[in-house]
Amino acid sequence: MMKHVTVTTPAAPQITSEPVRRRPEAGTRRYRHVVAPLVLAVLVVVGVGLSAAVAYHNRLGVTNVDGISYMGIAREYANGWLPDAINAYWSPLVSWMMAPFVAAGLGLQTAFAVVNCFAVAVVLGIGGWLVWSQNHRIVPAVLFMVTSIPALMSAVSVQTPDLLVVAWIVGFLWALRWADQALHGTRRARLVSGAVLGAVAALGYFTKLFLLPVAIGAVVLWLLLRVWSARRRREPVRHWWTAPVATIVVFAVVIAPWVGALTVKYGTVTLGSSLSVNIGSKFDDGGRATDWPFLPVPPNPHAFSPNEDFTPSVYKQGPMDNPDPDVVPPAATSTTEDTGPRVTKESGIPARAAYYLHERMLALPYYLQKISTFAPFAAPIALLFAAALVIGVVRFRRYAFTCIVAATTLVYFVGYGMITSSSSGGGNARYYWPLFYLTAMIGALMLPAVWRLVRRRGAVRAVVACLAIAVVPVASFTQNWVGSPAPFYPSVNRTEPLRVLGPTEVPELVRLADQIRASGALPEGANVIGSNYRSLSSLAFLTDTHVYGRSGQGYTYHSDAMRSLFIDEGVQYFVQFDPATAPARDYSVAGKLVGTYDATISCSADRSTDPEIPCRVQIVQLAR
Numbered sequence: 125m126m127k128h129v130t131v132t133t134p135a136a137p138q139i140t141s142e143p144v145r146r147r148p149e150a151g152t153r154r155y156r157h158v159v160a161p162l163v164l165a166v167l168v169v170v171g172v173g174l175s176a177a178v179a180y181h182n183r184l185g186v187t188n189v190d191g192i193s194y195m196g197i198a199r200e201y202a203n204g205w206l207p208d209a210i211n212a213y214w215s216p217l218v219s220w221m222m223a224p225f226v227a228a229g230l231g232l233q234t235a236f237a238v239v240n241c242f243a244v245a246v247v248l249g250i251g252g253w254l255v256w257s258q259n260h261r262i263v264p265a266v267l268f269m270v271t272s273i274p275a276l277m278s279a280v281s282v283q284t285p286d287l288l289v290v291a292w293i294v295g296f297l298w299a300l301r302w303a304d305q306a307l308h309g310t311r312r313a314r315l316v317s318g319a320v321l322g323a324v325a326a327l328g329y330f331t332k333l334f335l336l337p338v339a340i341g342a343v344v345l346w347l348l349l350r351v352w353s354a355r356r357r358r359e360p361v362r363h364w365w366t367a368p369v370a371t372i373v374v375f376a377v378v379i380a381p382w383v384g385a386l387t388v389k390y391g392t393v394t395l396g397s398s399l400s401v402n403i404g405s406k407f408d409d410g411g412r413a414t415d416w417p418f419l420p421v422p423p424n425p426h427a428f429s430p431n432e433d434f435t436p437s438v439y440k441q442g443p444m445d446n447p448d449p450d451v452v453p454p455a456a457t458s459t460t461e462d463t464g465p466r467v468t469k470e471s472g473i474p475a476r477a478a479y480y481l482h483e484r485m486l487a488l489p490y491y492l493q494k495i496s497t498f499a500p501f502a503a504p505i506a507l508l509f510a511a512a513l514v515i516g517v518v519r520f521r522r523y524a525f526t527c528i529v530a531a532t533t534l535v536y537f538v539g540y541g542m543i544t545s546s547s548s549g550g551g552n553a554r555y556y557w558p559l560f561y562l563t564a565m566i567g568a569l570m571l572p573a574v575w576r577l578v579r580r581r582g583a584v585r586a587v588v589a590c591l592a593i594a595v596v597p598v599a600s601f602t603q604n605w606v607g608s609p610a611p612f613y614p615s616v617n618r619t620e621p622l623r624v625l626g627p628t629e630v631p632e633l634v635r636l637a638d639q640i641r642a643s644g645a646l647p648e649g650a651n652v653i654g655s656n657y658r659s660l661s662s663l664a665f666l667t668d669t670h671v672y673g674r675s676g677q678g679y680t681y682h683s684d685a686m687r688s689l690f691i692d693e694g695v696q697y698f699v700q701f702d703p704a705t706a707p708a709r710d711y712s713v714a715g716k717l718v719g720t721y722d723a724t725i726s727c728s729a730d731r732s733t734d735p736e737i738p739c740r741v742q743i744v745q746l747a748r
Contacts, residue, residue, distance in 0.1 A: 160260065160265075164256060164265060167270070168248045168252065168269075171244060171245075171269065174273065174277050175240075175273075176280075178278075178280055178281060178622055178623070179240060180628070182281040183234050184629070185281070185629070185633075186634075186665055186666065190214075193429070194285065195232040195235075195665070196426070196427055196428045196432055196665075197211055198223050198226050199232060199426070200426055201219055201220065202224075202226035208424040210385050211433055212396050212397040213401065213434045215329075215396065216382070217327065217330035217331045220330075221239045222238075225238055233283065236283045240279075240288070241280065243287045243288045244276045244291075246294060246295060247294050248272060251268060251269070251294045252265045254297060254525075255565060255568045258569055263571065264569065265568065267567075267571065267593070267596070268564055268567075270597045274622075275557075277604065278622060282554060287557070288332075289332050290557050292324075292328045293532070293558045293561070295324055295327070296324050296325070296342070297529060297565075298324075300346060300528055303320075304350065304528060306318075307364050307367060311366055314363075314366045314370070315366055315367070318368060318374070319370045320374075321371045322370060322376075325375050326375050329379055329395070330379075333395065334398075334540075337399075338532075338536055342532040343371065345532075345534070349520060349531060351364075379395075390437060397434065397436070406484075407467070407477075419693060420672065420673060421442040422671075423439075427670065429661050430673070430674060431661065484542065484544075486546040487550060488541065490550030491540070491551075493550060494549070494551065498560060499559055501564070501596045502559055502563040505567045505570075505596075506533075506563060506566075508567075509566055512570065512574075517573055517574075525569065526566060526569040529562060529569065530566055533563060536558055536559060536562065567593075571593070574589065605621065632723050633659070633663065636725065636741065637663055640663070645718045645719030646697060646743060647669075651669070651672060651693075651694050651695045651696050651697070653671065653695050654699030654701065657675045659701060659725055660701075672690070679698075682713055687714060688748065691746055691747075691748060695746065697743055697744065698743075698744045699742070700741070700742045701741055704722060704739060711742070715745045719741075719743040720743075721740075721742075724739065727739035
């Protein structure tokens with residue numbers, strides 16, 4: 125009888141869609157883990173060293189009146205004057221970072237330079253690593269870093285938090301990429317990455333209030349792109365909710381103490397006042413007037429100027445709610461028929477909305493031109509990326525991080541486009557610094573795909589592509605370091621080469637302040653007002669005095685009513701700025717002339733038209 129024999133055959137190997145990954149050769153592993161990171165680290169050291177040299181060379185200057193407020197607040201934190209330091213208008217992070225250095229004995233300008241050098245390290249270190257880690261190719265990362273270094277050197281001496289904004293943008297992209305990669309991981313990974321994203325978003329809120337809507341817009345757009353991509357591939361998305369919830373919770377927890385402190389000081393729940401002050405004026409033109417409805421006064425005994433807090437409840441607490449006709453300077457005559465505001469705060473919503481849209485359309489050409497003056501490659505890279513999306517060279521599935529960077533760039537671009545104005549010529553270029561680095565990063569991330577595409581087209585196209593790519597770092601170098609117009613663009617951000625080596629530059633305004641200090645014409649802690657508010661603000665900072673008033677209000681010493689108002693408010697000195705060729709003045713009606721100085725500075729209160737010219741500065745001790 126035959127027995128049935130069961131023959132078992134080995135199971136057939138399962139075929140997966142995952143590509144078989146070969147173990148990298150020893151040389152490749154050494155390159156990825158040793159050589160490439162070493163090259164990136166060297167570039168970080170070089171970039172920070174060059175930026176620190178530029179910052180040290182220019183450490184004595186005062187580059188921005190806004191920076192005076194940030195430095196004044198840092199001094200208040202360093203000295204423990206917390207009720208005065210807490211501020212709803214100026215975001216606190218840069219002042220928090222300066223405070224330990226100020227407490228350790230560093231000067232305010234030097235402390236600001238240290239913080240800016242830290243921002244340089246973050247931009248180069250995290251930014252270079254983000255580009256390199258996408259495909260472990262060194263050329264795109266080097267291209268990004270070499271392009272960024274001259275721009276960082278040009279920006280490091282500017283005493284505003286805008287360079288810290290760039291650093292935050294790069295850190296935010298890192299956190300956003302981590303959260304994106306964790307969406308398909310474990311719940312713990314989604315929670316941790318979402319929490320980190322919330323903490324980084326909170327740092328953006330502390331850096332500049334404008335970054336709060338930027339962070340919200342970028343996160344929302346990222347989630348929409350990710351959901352759209354998952355729906356196309358029919359992937360489940362229900363478990364993704366943990367990441368944004370963790371982001372929101374951690375963000376709220378981190379900012380809660382600061383919001384509580386603001387609420388206690390100002391008596392109302394507030395995230396800050398800068399957005400309401402700056403954006404509210406975009407819906408009517410009543411805020412453009414330079415008449416004198418009040419006299420701004422410093423918000424506390426330690427403040428250098430009234431600019432330290434523009435929160436309306438603080439800034440408008442000065443006198444003159446109902447100005448005396450004898451005190452208010454006469455209005456300038458106008459040749460236009462309608463000199464009053466066309467739209468006021470009392471106008472209806474349709475009228476204000478129409479005004480807002482009309483003004484934004486007028487501002488758009490200035491906005492685009494302003495961006496092109498310091499980022500000439502921004503528009504070409506944006507167009508190249510858009511074309512790559514259309515023809516399918518770049519797809520979200522394969523180039524998720526590149527699309528995330530582009531989405532963040534779009535949010536930032538649209539955000540500032542919604543608040544810029546034609547009256548300011550598109551605003552200051554430093555507001556748009558992030559667009560420089562974001563578009564440079566997009567170009568670097570696209571480089572491998574572009575190179576694969578042109579390499580198949582022949583040697584001639586490859587050479588043309590190399591030349592086009594080389595334009596990006598060359599434009600950055602010539603414009604930011606050399607001070608010459610960037611290729612193909614007539615505008616220039618700098619007018620002279622950066623000074624990296626050599627003796628420390630002593631600005632003319634610093635020399636003037638030293639002369640005033642030495643002569644004793646302005647005692648430390650004195651209260652001053654003058655005919656040129658902007659130059660006087662810097663002078664007050666350098667002489668440790670307190671300036672009253674604001675730009676465009678036409679202060680003068682020879683009006684009895686105006687002079688009486690100054691004295692009643694505690695102002696002790698009037699500073700008159702005149703061209704050196706102007707006739708001599710008689711100050712006997714105002715008080716005693718205690719000092720006359722000559723300096724080549726901005727002599728007029730009009731910052732847009734007044735160059736640095738030989739100027740006569742005279743200090744008058746006021747008397748009734």
